[in-house]
Amino acid sequence: MSDQENNSxxxxxxxxxxxxxxxxxxxxRDLSMTVHRGQIYGFLGPNGSGKTTTIRMLxxxxxPDSGRGTCLGYDILKDSRLIKERVGYMxxxxxxxxxxxxxxxLEFVARIYGLRSPTRAARDAIDRLGLNGRENxxxxxxxxxxxxxxxxxxxxxxxxxxxxxxxxxxxxxxKARRDFWNEIHALAADGLTVLVSTHYMDEAxxxxxxxxxxxxxxxxxxxxxxxxxxxxxxxxxxxxxxLHALAIELENTPGVDMVAPFGNSLHVSGRDRQVxxxxxxxxxxxxxxxxxRSEPSLEDVFIDLMQGTSDxxxxxxxx
Amino acid sequence: xxxxxxxxxxxxxxxxVAMFAKEFIQLRxxxxxxxxxxxVPLMQLLLFGFAINTNPHNLPTAILLQEHNDIGRAIVAALxxxxxxxxxxxxxxxxxxxxxxxSGEVLFGVEIPANFARDVRRGDNPxxxxxxxxxxxxxxxxxxxxxxxxxxxxxxxxxAIPLDNSSTPPFTISTQRRYNPAxxxxxxxxxxxxxxxxxxTMLIFTSLSVTREVERGTMxxxxxxxxxxxxxxxxxxxxxxxxxxxxxxxxxxxxVTIFSVPVDGSLALLIVMTILFVTATLSVGYTFSTIARxxxxxxxxxxMFFLPNILLSGFMFPFSGMPGWAQVIGELLPLTHYLRMVRxxxxxxxxxxxxxxxxxxxxxxxxxxxxxxxxxxxRTLD
Ligand SMILES: Nc1ncnc2c1ncn2[C@@H]1O[C@H](COP(=O)(O)OP(=O)(O)O)[C@@H](O)[C@H]1O
Ligand SMILES: [Mg+2]
Numbered sequence: 001m002s003d004q005e006n007n008s009x010x011x012x013x014x015x016x017x018x019x020x021x022x023x024x025x026x027x028x029r030d031l032s033m034t035v036h037r038g039q040i041y042g043f044l045g046p047n048g049s050g051k052t053t054t055i056r057m058l059x060x061x062x063x064p065d066s067g068r069g070t071c072l073g074y075d076i077l078k079d080s081r082l083i084k085e086r087v088g089y090m091x092x093x094x095x096x097x098x099x100x101x102x103x104x105x106l107e108f109v110a111r112i113y114g115l116r117s118p119t120r121a122a123r124d125a126i127d128r129l130g131l132n133g134r135e136n137x138x139x140x141x142x143x144x145x146x147x148x149x150x151x152x153x154x155x156x157x158x159x160x161x162x163x164x165x166x167x168x169x170x171x172x173x174x175k176a177r178r179d180f181w182n183e184i185h186a187l188a189a190d191g192l193t194v195l196v197s198t199h200y201m202d203e204a205x206x207x208x209x210x211x212x213x214x215x216x217x218x219x220x221x222x223x224x225x226x227x228x229x230x231x232x233x234x235x236x237x238x239x240x241x242x243l244h245a246l247a248i249e250l251e252n253t254p255g256v257d258m259v260a261p262f263g264n265s266l267h268v269s270g271r272d273r274q275v276x277x278x279x280x281x282x283x284x285x286x287x288x289x290x291x292x293r294s295e296p297s298l299e300d301v302f303i304d305l306m307q308g309t310s311d312x313x314x315x316x317x318x319x
Numbered sequence: 320x321x322x323x324x325x326x327x328x329x330x331x332x333x334x335x336v337a338m339f340a341k342e343f344i345q346l347r348x349x350x351x352x353x354x355x356x357x358x359v360p361l362m363q364l365l366l367f368g369f370a371i372n373t374n375p376h377n378l379p380t381a382i383l384l385q386e387h388n389d390i391g392r393a394i395v396a397a398l399x400x401x402x403x404x405x406x407x408x409x410x411x412x413x414x415x416x417x418x419x420x421x422s423g424e425v426l427f428g429v430e431i432p433a434n435f436a437r438d439v440r441r442g443d444n445p446x447x448x449x450x451x452x453x454x455x456x457x458x459x460x461x462x463x464x465x466x467x468x469x470x471x472x473x474x475x476x477x478x479a480i481p482l483d484n485s486s487t488p489p490f491t492i493s494t495q496r497r498y499n500p501a502x503x504x505x506x507x508x509x510x511x512x513x514x515x516x517x518x519x520t521m522l523i524f525t526s527l528s529v530t531r532e533v534e535r536g537t538m539x540x541x542x543x544x545x546x547x548x549x550x551x552x553x554x555x556x557x558x559x560x561x562x563x564x565x566x567x568x569x570x571x572x573x574x575v576t577i578f579s580v581p582v583d584g585s586l587a588l589l590i591v592m593t594i595l596f597v598t599a600t601l602s603v604g605y606t607f608s609t610i611a612r613x614x615x616x617x618x619x620x621x622x623m624f625f626l627p628n629i630l631l632s633g634f635m636f637p638f639s640g641m642p643g644w645a646q647v648i649g650e651l652l653p654l655t656h657y658l659r660m661v662r663x664x665x666x667x668x669x670x671x672x673x674x675x676x677x678x679x680x681x682x683x684x685x686x687x688x689x690x691x692x693x694x695x696x697x698r699t700l701d
Binding site for chain 2: 056059060061062063081084085087089091093094095096097098099100104107108109110111112113114115116118158
């Protein structure tokens with residue numbers, strides 16, 4: 001089998017055609033992706049797009065309806081027990097024991113993974129996480145940021161090879177978010193592979209590679225630059241006195257595929273460069289409008305991708 | 320990586336320890352549950368202790384005298400002297416006596432036959448009848464127990480009675496229990512109580528253990544860790560073995576004190592059998608926990624299992640008196656076997672050899688339910 005090959009190769013995750021439905025609702029469809037070792041791989045997509053479901057399939061918590069793949073060289077369908085030994089999974093919802101203290105939770109994890117000295121391992125982790133003085137606090141009494149630190153600490157305690165982090169920064173304040181990402185980068189620098197889901201656009205910029213999911217489909221992937229380039233989106237920024245009226249007007253104008261307000265300006269994007277340029281020329285003649293050519297942001301790209309899919313989606317499967 | 324994060328080779332046991340320690344801490348920290356474990360058995364015992372009046376007095380009694388003379392009067396007086404019996408009805412016929420017992424107006428019917436006095440004086444050792452309504456076995460049992468004393472003393476000092484130091488007593492009292500011929504006595508109640516209380520608490524606590532993890536969301540983390548269903552099960556059951564053992568100790572000590580139940584057989588054997596029974600019951604509860612979708616379902620399943628335990632184990636009704644199908648169901652319940660063990664050990668001094676059938680049954684039931692639990696355990700969130 002190719003298992004052994006992959007084990008030594010630099011591929012951490014490789015899956016093909018993963019599909020999962022609940023009832024008659026397809027939640028993940030035909031998903032293929034490759035994650036290289038040592039990478040931070042961002043998993044982006046709106047709520048309900050299937051990020052959690054995909055992550056669960058990777059670590060053996062859900063069985064795919066079809067598709068196959070490997071995680072750390074192990075078959076995700078047959079070797080989930082071995083995968084679990086080497087993977088740290090941080091769930092979207094805090095899922096350590098609220099009625100155990102920080103120390104007790106960490107010792108529990110240390111024992112499960114058979115660490116030689118659970119007490120010492122827990123104490124080291126507490127030091128590393130800066131949780132000193134809180135070790136005897138019940139996990140349920142911690143604030144969101146501290147819970148997240150504890151959960152991450154528990155995940156990395158057994159020194160896994162792969163981290164699966166499911167929206168780790170949801171509901172956490174900006175400073176804690178920044179610290180968290182610094183920590184992730186430090187871990188990746190040590191050789192750990194990190195797959196992290198998020199719906200914060202700014203966090204995408206901190207990943208080596210990203211994938212964008214919507215309605216269970218992986219719409220695009222690559223580095224942030226790749227993704228933007230591949231979208232072949234032409235974007236203009238416009239400022240005008242009545243942005244709202246202008247936005248409504250632009251949406252029904254040929255060549256404009258997407259209008260998104262950004263502060264005091266609008267991002268106007270289109271896939272057909274020539275048609276969009278003609279439209280812009282027409283609008284430029286108007287009083288008080290300032291048009292500037294600009295780079296599409298990741299968000300522009302995603303919104304555009306989403307619109308395309310939702311159209312297809314509702315067209316293909318009328319509800 | 321740091322030295323402390325090195326893993327040791329064989330970790331099956333370490334995983335069990337992880338689970339056990341975690342469950343034990345949670346159990347200790349959950350004060351309500353913890354208090355319930357201690358209070359429920361005590362409360363039940365005390366309720367039984369007070370509700371079942373073990374030393375009842377002045378129980379309504381009907382008498383039917385087929386002849387009227389000094390001996391009859393002396394016996395009736397002696398009955399009333401025991402303070403247990405109070406003659407409230409005088410019957411004119413056996414039919415009337417039966418009617419009063421049946422209707423519950425009296426708990427006892429005393430019948431002194433014709434020619435009784437003559438036979439006593441001749442030394443023929445005649446027999447009189449005491450019929451007891453044994454629906455309330457404790458009341459009936461204690462009062463009937465007092466009859467022995469009457470035989471010797473009732474006729475003392477009467478004219479022309481054979482000496483009471485002779486080998487044969489002057490007369491005999493034949494007793495007849497109605498409605499509860501097995502005569503479940505308080506001695507039977509304590510073992511029964513021990514078994515039912517353990518069944519109830521053990522079932523409820525473990526039946527919640529898996530569903531609780533699912534409902535609190537901790538199951539997702541647990542399943543993502545390298546731990547097997549067997550280690551989870553053993554880790555979750557073991558702390559409750561300790562609890563079950565403590566409960567059994569409380570019930571036994573209180574039972575011996577309140578009900579003066581003897582422990583004729585080996586106490587060590589009783590302890591070992593109790594641990595076996597507790598483990599078997601915990602396994603059943605745990606099995607429910609792996610099947611139930613939520614805590615409510617788990618409780619419902621426990622109750623559905625608890626009911627036949629009460630009715631068909633021989634606790635409520637004598638086992639041998641039950642119809643065949645009920646006996647078959649009864650044999651499949653751990654409590655049935657435990658009751659036989661406890662009654663055997665406490666009241667009859669039974670040893671391991673006497674109990675081998677029960678030991679085999681209990682062990683088989685335990686292993687079967689553990690096997691079901693481990694295979695039914697959902698390893699994924701599908
Ligand atoms: N166990 C389940 N049963 C039924 N539907 C589910 C289940 N888990 C997830 N879903 C549905 O699948 C879709 C994708 O969910 P999820 O993978 O959690 O998305 P995301 O993590 O991207 O928000 C959602 O519409 C969700 O309601
Ligand atoms: Mg999610």
